[in-house]
Amino acid sequence: MKEQDSVRSIKGIGEKTEKLLAKLGIFTVGDFLRYYPRDYDEYREPIAVSEAEPGKKAAVFGRITGRVGMSNTGRKTVVTATIKDEKSSLQLIWYNMPFLRNTLQAGGFYIFRGTVVKKGARLIMEHPEIFKREDYEGLLYTLYPIYTLTKGLTNKFMVKTMHQILENREITAEYLPEEYRNHYRLAEYNYALSHIHFPKDKKDLVVGRRRLVFDEFLFFILSVRMMKEKNMESQNTFSIKPVWETEKLIESLPYPLTHAQRRVWNEIETNMTGHTLMSRLVQGDVGSGKTIIAFLSMILAAANGYQAALMVPTEVLARQHYEELCRLVQQQSFPFETVLLTGSQTAKEKRERYEKIAQGKAQLIIGTHALIQEKVIYENLALVITDEQHRFGVNQREDLSKKGVRPHVLVMSATPIPRTLAIILYGDLDISVMDQLPAKRLPIKNCVVDTSYRPTAYRFIEKQVQQGRQVYVICPMVEESEGLEAENVLDYSRKLQEALPGDIRVAYLHGRMKAAEKNEIMEKFADNEIQVLVSTTVIEVGVNVPNATVMMVENAERFGLAQLHQLRGRVGRGEHQSYCIFVQGGKDAETKERLEILVKSNDGFFIAGEDLRLRGPGDLFGIRQSGLLEFRLADIFQDSEILKDASQAAGAILDLDRDLSLPQNERLRSCLLSYARERMEMPGL
Numbered sequence: 130m131k132e133q134d135s136v137r138s139i140k141g142i143g144e145k146t147e148k149l150l151a152k153l154g155i156f157t158v159g160d161f162l163r164y165y166p167r168d169y170d171e172y173r174e175p176i177a178v179s180e181a182e183p184g185k186k187a188a189v190f191g192r193i194t195g196r197v198g199m200s201n202t203g204r205k206t207v208v209t210a211t212i213k214d215e216k217s218s219l220q221l222i223w224y225n226m227p228f229l230r231n232t233l234q235a236g237g238f239y240i241f242r243g244t245v246v247k248k249g250a251r252l253i254m255e256h257p258e259i260f261k262r263e264d265y266e267g268l269l270y271t272l273y274p275i276y277t278l279t280k281g282l283t284n285k286f287m288v289k290t291m292h293q294i295l296e297n298r299e300i301t302a303e304y305l306p307e308e309y310r311n312h313y314r315l316a317e318y319n320y321a322l323s324h325i326h327f328p329k330d331k332k333d334l335v336v337g338r339r340r341l342v343f344d345e346f347l348f349f350i351l352s353v354r355m356m357k358e359k360n361m362e363s364q365n366t367f368s369i370k371p372v373w374e375t376e377k378l379i380e381s382l383p384y385p386l387t388h389a390q391r392r393v394w395n396e397i398e399t400n401m402t403g404h405t406l407m408s409r410l411v412q413g414d415v416g417s418g419k420t421i422i423a424f425l426s427m428i429l430a431a432a433n434g435y436q437a438a439l440m441v442p443t444e445v446l447a448r449q450h451y452e453e454l455c456r457l458v459q460q461q462s463f464p465f466e467t468v469l470l471t472g473s474q475t476a477k478e479k480r481e482r483y484e485k486i487a488q489g490k491a492q493l494i495i496g497t498h499a500l501i502q503e504k505v506i507y508e509n510l511a512l513v514i515t516d517e518q519h520r521f522g523v524n525q526r527e528d529l530s531k532k533g534v535r536p537h538v539l540v541m542s543a544t545p546i547p548r549t550l551a552i553i554l555y556g557d558l559d560i561s562v563m564d565q566l567p568a569k570r571l572p573i574k575n576c577v578v579d580t581s582y583r584p585t586a587y588r589f590i591e592k593q594v595q596q597g598r599q600v601y602v603i604c605p606m607v608e609e610s611e612g613l614e615a616e617n618v619l620d621y622s623r624k625l626q627e628a629l630p631g632d633i634r635v636a637y638l639h640g641r642m643k644a645a646e647k648n649e650i651m652e653k654f655a656d657n658e659i660q661v662l663v664s665t666t667v668i669e670v671g672v673n674v675p676n677a678t679v680m681m682v683e684n685a686e687r688f689g690l691a692q693l694h695q696l697r698g699r700v701g702r703g704e705h706q707s708y709c710i711f712v713q714g715g716k717d718a719e720t721k722e723r724l725e726i727l728v729k730s731n732d733g734f735f736i737a738g739e740d741l742r743l744r745g746p747g748d749l750f751g752i753r754q755s756g757l758l759e760f761r762l763a764d765i766f767q768d769s770e771i772l773k774d775a776s777q778a779a780g781a782i783l784d785l786d787r788d789l790s791l792p793q794n795e796r797l798r799s800c801l802l803s804y805a806r807e808r809m810e811m812p813g814l
């Protein structure tokens with residue numbers, strides 16, 4: 130069994146399971162290994178009955194008082210027992226496990242582990258695990274992994290399979306030279322992998338996690354630096370001069386550019402018309418107007434006789450940008466042809482576009498990563514713009530340079546990272562910051578509520594739709610999943626359609642739908658044929674429907690604040706007053722306090738910083754901060770010390786071996802390439 134082998138090579142996995150795993154983005158043995166737990170169930174110190182609190186999972190010790198009862202209700206057998214201390218009692222219930230009546234002894238001392246629930250005045254625990262004291266001691270403080278699942282897969286299966294893979298020692302060879310591991314106090318790779326899944330205790334987990342976080346940062350930084358180094362060496366061989374077309378476009382916009390947009394545009398123009406190739410990061414908060422800056426840069430290249438490509442992470446976004454750019458070009462009667470290139474197009478459609486690109490008939494090219502596939506040959510590509518850095522890793526750059534192309538590179542990022550961290554993460558990529566929102570925007574009105582507010586929210590949604598506006602509702606899950614109590618898109622959209630008048634059209638959207646279906650839904654939403662869109666975070670990045678004025682996020686506690694800020698950025702993009710309703714799953718006061726930060730501020734940088742302050746740096750396994758830079762484990766804020774180490778290591782590695790061509794870096798290089806490939810293929814949520 131090798132990392133790159135299909136999951137089918139794992140014993141016990143057939144076609145059906147293969148399909149289910151694909152839904153989780155697991156295709157190979159390596160994907161499985163890097164499918165890290167979303168949480169851990171800790172075997173904590175047992176507590177007394179009177180310490181048990183409703184809603185919390187606990188291990189409660191006690192002696193069974195009275196007898197162990199058994200009854201039949203309908204087709205179920207119900208076994209019950211009670212444990213007590215001086216102050217309170219806890220009732221234990223098991224369904225369809227009649228044998229327990231004989232195993233559990235009246236008067237026996239046990240530890241019961243489960244979630245405590247309050248029913249009327251009683252405290253009960255349904256289906257608790259049962260332990261003898263001596264057995265529990267062996268488990269004390271161990272952590273049991275919990276994986277995000279999909280219908281048809283159980284946590285038990287994931288655990289069993291993970292053990293099976295990890296037992297096979299040959300799969301994952303260490304790729305980081307020993308001197309680096311020693312210098313940065315890093316665990317060996319296999320050790321780290323097995324301890325992220327099955328840690329003996331928290332300390333163990335921290336050690337394993339540290340290594341894997343280091344790797345994520347290292348790969349990210351290496352890929353950025355390698356891109357930058359290549360460009361730094363390079364002279365700007367393109368002959369690009371400022372053009373009137375960009376000025377004309379700016380003048381024709383229905384709004385003046387903000388100062389920040391002006392400044393950033395000047396920086397880009399100076400760079401592209403200067404002596405060295407551009408490697409620039411444009412960092413701007415949600416809704417700060419990055420798209421028009423991207424378009425201007427593309428027009429600059431096109432008006433100078435070159436091609437420009439804009440690569441975005443989703444087809445939905447590619448199509449949206451394509452339509453907007455076509456509209457602008459036509460309106461100005463510019464003689465440029467715009468083409469869209471996405472994975473879901475038919476072979477014939479793709480062939481036609483390849484031809485146009487190869488012959489230089491198309492100058493403005495927009496698409497997903499289909500843009501840099503083998504068959505695409507550019508005639509004279511001068512500019513590549515990517516939406517998020519991780520989507521344009523080393524291998525894409527290599528793919529391009531194999532074709533003899535070394536274009537200007539512009540990276541657009543909406544992740545609010547303080548400048549100090551951005552510099553470490555993006556190396557010495559030039560950074561342009563767009564720190565201003567367009568004027569005349571009405572600030573979004575926000576509220577944090579619990580689920581009892583839903584009827585009121587639905588009435589509000591109804592009113593907004595009657596006024597011609599549109600609504601997003603975000604759920605954390607696509608479908609129901611075992612062991613996770615969170616709203617899911619499929620059931621929620623059904624419920625919502627029933628709760629709203631029949632003439633309001635509700636539709637749903639999630640990353641697992643076919644691209645064509647997603648496009649159709651998005652187009653209908655953009656045309657206001659659909660008024661309410663229930664979606665996963667697949668709409669988080671870049672989607673722009675200015676008529677949408679309400680964003681309702683269910684189970685808001687499940688998202689990082691920075692991610693919620695991104696989601697909120699989907700509304701308040703037009704002239705109408707917009708609203709954001711964060712619905713909290715429970716009533717936890719701390720969670721409410723955290724969510725209230727969003728009510729206080731609309732500044733992405735501030736929000737990210739406050740989130741960290743509230744959670745404290747010790748909270749390694751809480752909700753991840755930045756949904757956007759899709760690190761699996763790493764959190765740029767929380768792990769900023771590891772980030773600094775990784776940045777230093779990347780520098781040392783590249784100082785000795787600029788393109789990782791030395792034999793000792795061979796494995797590192799191939800891991801880096803598969804890392805970049807993996808990022809590209811990560812399915813939406």
Ligand SMILES: Nc1ncnc2c1ncn2[C@@H]1O[C@H](COP(=O)(O)OP(=O)(O)OP(=O)(O)O)[C@@H](O)[C@H]1O
Nearest residue numbers: 384385386387415416417418419420543567671698
């Ligand atoms: N200077 C401006 N004044 C008014 N509106 C603007 C200005 N610049 C852009 N816009 C409009 O603001 C909206 C958001 O712009 P854009 O889609 O470029 O945001 P963005 O920076 O890409 O944000 P996100 O990261 O959320 O995608 C668009 O409808 C755009 O037309």
